[in-house]
Amino acid sequence: MAQTGLQRTIMDPVVPYVGTIFGGLEPGQMIVIHGTVHPDADRFQIDFQRGNSVQPRSDVAFHFNPRFKGSGHIVCNTLENEKWGWEEKTYQMPFTKGQPFEIIFLVFHDKFQVSSNGKNLLVYKHRISLQRVDTLGISGKVKINTIGFLAQPTLLGSQPTSLAGNSIEANKGGSEKPRNFTIPYTGCLPSPLIPGKTMVIKGEVLKNAKRFAIDLKPHGSKDIALHLNPRMKERVFVRNTYLRESWGEEEKQLLDFPFCTEMYFEILIYCDLQQFRVAVNGVHLLEYKHRFKDLNKINEVSVNGDIQLHDVRIW
Structure with a gap:
């Protein structure tokens, strides 16, 4: 994907990491994360959440949680009022212990769309309002090199000659x-x-x-x-x-x-x-x-x- 419209980049954050998403999230944004899974990793997680409260725990709009037990799988969920919803699982596992990765979170008005290492991975429908998300959290056995926030209303940018005029x-x-x-x-x-x-x-x-x-x-x-x-x-x-x-x-x-x-x-x-x-x-x-x-x-x-x-x- 073309990574244009860079808004902000965070370099070498310490994990566990909790940081404010300035301006919140809007449809059309991309969050691009580069890192490496620890060689002895059992899991790591990336959370799009509301605030950084520990007690009571902040609501988590999108919990993205690769787990390496067995052949591995990814768990996605939402935490609201300190209660987890139903887990959505995918058994496509693009992450390997000890290996680098790229994750792209593309934000839409009704969902997150996630790809990794150039391949589509999953879609996660919003369960709570996107407007409530103002914080990004990362924890677990993972090293993060960069977190990039990009304004990307379309993947390929504006192109001429739509067959339906202004579509x-x-x-x-x-x-x-x-x-x-x-x-x-x-x-x-x-x-x-x-x-x-x-x-x-x-x-x-x-x-x-x-x-x-x-x-x-x-x-x-x-x-x-x-x-x-x-x-x-x-x-x-x-x-x-x-x-x-x-x-x-x-x-x-x-x-x-x-x-x-x-x-x-x-x-x-x-x-x-x-x-x-x-x-x-x-x-x-x-x-x-x-x-x-x-x-x-x-x-x-x-x-x-x-x-x-x-x-x-x-x-």
Whole structure:
């Protein structure tokens, strides 16, 4: 992810660390933490909380707690009025004892979205108001090198030529409020997706999503130059081309599936002479060799499936 709009950086804080988040948290902010897990770690935790009271203990809006027992897992929870809520667990464990890490917390109006070492990790829905969060706490067997607070209203910044005009409306506090497109969506491109052109599709995966698809094609034709089809249940990201009323061979190979339910995403598609290059949330994911050769006819995009679509842009 591009780390622009730096507001504040804390260098080499002593752990346990408790520090004020000046100005609180707002949708669009990113908190980027670099550190190293101790070689003998059993757990560590990062808490977004209200104040730093010990007795009674401060409310914790988001408790992020990697635990290394067995194969390891991450526990997320909320503490309110000194009572823990229900635990949400993920068994994806990107942290290794004795190894460095990067964690990015992306703040939305309704959730935190967490990635680590360039891979999406989890989504945690707010249980108490984001406006109550004014303190960051870190404890456990971990060394922290830097904590960075960044103003980052979108992952890729403002891009020209939205296919729906002004598809982002400003709301109070300077954050951005997405305006949803109707799904299924079809839009005509202002210029063909020829080599050198880039498209970005921004949206959110629905809670019970099964799959969604993005198709780049010539207007008025059944042919599909590029079919991108993430399938949530199978955790596969299918790529294909439809020519002369027939699908080609599916491409599925990926090291990691980049999507999860309720996550915000930005899919960037760059066209070069030989292939499409695809990135998700700022991380390069795959290449797809051109099977449809007449690139100057690719002038339409369609999006369907189990997502909210926020924006489609080309430049």
